Amino acid sequence: MASNFTHPLFPLIRKLDSIATLTDEERQAVENLPVRIRALRARHEIVRHGEKASQCCLILEGWACRSKVISEGKRQIFSFHIAGDIPDLQSLHIPLMDHDLCTLTQATVAFIPHEAVRDLTMRFPSIAAVFWRDTLVDAAIFREWMISMGRRTAFDHLAHLFCELYLKQQAVGLAGEHRCPLPITQGDLADATSLSNVHVNRVLKEMRGKGLITLRSNTLVIEAWDELIRAAEFDATYLHLQKRAVP
Structure with a gap:
């Protein structure tokens, strides 16, 4: 099936397609995810440290970052995120946020309830594998950033x-x-x-x-x-x- 460039979740489908080839049924299931779409200003806190997440945030347009601010007001950015990324995918299993997720630019984001993502991954194990792979690549990027910081x-x-x-x-x-x-x-x-x-x-x-x-x-x-x-x-x-x- 050809990609539907006008579908609101096209950035996610494009991201998944960059990793694995989706079947028509899998693509349709992703397109049918219930979402709440919001346009956010730059420097907006999407999820704060200490909050308990009940949904995942998909970046549709713009840039976001994961970060943490220490008591002196100094901020450390852990990662940058672009369209198609779900920066808080780990909240499916660790819902208590240990960092902030913020927009860096004006951004459009889609909020997907955890239960909908869980249902998707249970019905389509190959999509679950792609999400799992994405979190592992995140960990690999963190390791490389640590090398950059230290050496x-x-x-x-x-x-x-x-x-x-x-x-x-x-x-x-x-x-x-x-x-x-x-x-x-x-x-x-x-x-x-x-x-x-x-x-x-x-x-x-x-x-x-x-x-x-x-x-x-x-x-x-x-x-x-x-x-x-x-x-x-x-x-x-x-x-x-x-x-x-x-x-």
């Missing part, structure tokens, strides 16, 4: 992050040839890399000076992909990308 230089860390964000978007048809949306601030990059805003700005200037990247109009343009990969010592194995979705 990579600021330059290598940002270069590695840019490679990751580009390939993740390319896998679901959201990126062009060595260019992708990057609608986040230097402050967001600082909170994701544990660097200061000043340090991030200095590294970005160095990258531009070396002809590696260009940032304009919320778009990351990778001018020298091979050189950026070498600088970051980037190995995409941890992303476990299998095939590119049909956009």
